[in-house]
Amino acid sequence: MEVASTPPTFIYGTAWKKDATAELVKLAVGTGFCAIDTANQPFHYDEPLTGEALKALADEGVARRSLFVQTKFTPVDGHDHRVPYDPELPLKSQVSQSFESSLRHLYSDYVDSYLLHGPYTSKGLGTSDWEVWGAIEEIHRSGRARMIGISNVNAEQLTLLWADAGIKPMVVQNRCYANRGWDRKVREICREHGIMYQGFSLLTANRNVLRHPIVLSVARRLGVQAEQVIFRFAMQVGMVPLTGTKTEPHMKEDLGVYDIALTQDEVDLIESIEG
Numbered sequence: 001m002e003v004a005s006t007p008p009t010f011i012y013g014t015a016w017k018k019d020a021t022a023e024l025v026k027l028a029v030g031t032g033f034c035a036i037d038t039a040n041q042p043f044h045y046d047e048p049l050t051g052e053a054l055k056a057l058a059d060e061g062v063a064r065r066s067l068f069v070q071t072k073f074t075p076v077d078g079h080d081h082r083v084p085y086d087p088e089l090p091l092k093s094q095v096s097q098s099f100e101s102s103l104r105h106l107y108s109d110y111v112d113s114y115l116l117h118g119p120y121t122s123k124g125l126g127t128s129d130w131e132v133w134g135a136i137e138e139i140h141r142s143g144r145a146r147m148i149g150i151s152n153v154n155a156e157q158l159t160l161l162w163a164d165a166g167i168k169p170m171v172v173q174n175r176c177y178a179n180r181g182w183d184r185k186v187r188e189i190c191r192e193h194g195i196m197y198q199g200f201s202l203l204t205a206n207r208n209v210l211r212h213p214i215v216l217s218v219a220r221r222l223g224v225q226a227e228q229v230i231f232r233f234a235m236q237v238g239m240v241p242l243t244g245t246k247t248e249p250h251m252k253e254d255l256g257v258y259d260i261a262l263t264q265d266e267v268d269l270i271e272s273i274e275g
Contacts, residue, residue, distance in 0.1 A: 008035030008068045013242040021046040025053035031251040039072035042082035051106040070113035095135035114145035118152035137167040155185035173198040179275030199239040232257040
């Protein structure tokens with residue numbers, strides 16, 4: 001089993017799992033996933049149920065240190081009425097409240113990765129972004145978040161954050177669209193600076209790609225599913241993919257990508273698909 005100090009190469013995502021979250025997290029870990037992604041955002045995630053799964057796994061002998069657990073601070077505009085902190089407090093206190101409740105939810109005194117769920121503005125970085133990032137930096141300095149980073153970020157914002165942050169981002173998690181070059185500009189920045197790039201919605205944002213002749217041809221050559229081709233492609237271009245599948249057979253299929261390899265020509269062709 002992968003050790004938490006080793007960066008993950010495949011992550012199980014818990015968004016939209018609702019009441020099934022705990023059972024699916026246990027199933028994912030039992031199937032072979034060693035990295036779990038969640039967020040303290042009740043609208044999209046059930047972080048407490050992720051924690052219940054981690055507690056149950058610990059009771060079964062799965063050591064916390066063997067799992068990479070990642071969660072997020074979500075700005076108030078990303079919530080419905082269930083905000084896990086007092087939005088009237090200063091931003092630093094909002095981050096602190098959210099993080100402390102995440103630790104309680106996850107039955108842990110640390111997380112392996114803590115992300116800002118997204119910037120407060122669509123262009124550039126504003127005062128709020130820097131205040132929140134400063135609070136996240138403090139959490140990292142305390143040793144309670146081993147890695148820190150940002151999600152849903154564009155290339156301009158990531159460049160600004162890297163240039164001026166006291167502690168540089170270590171992780172980026174973005175939705176990947178083939179028709180936008182698979183987020184190539186952000187990936188290039190991550191590659192240049194040694195930032196872990198995590199790609200999500202690789203299947204749901206690219207349904208047409210799963211039916212593309214190039215992908216189907218590669219799948220036939222390898223004797224696998226089109227979904228496996230996309231996940232393997234993601235790995236070979238330097239992404240850490242997220243999957244949110246809900247069945248054990250599909251989990252096993254996803255993990256089966258470690259046993260296949262695309263040629264460089266196939267990787268280049270898939271990267272050129274425009275969706």
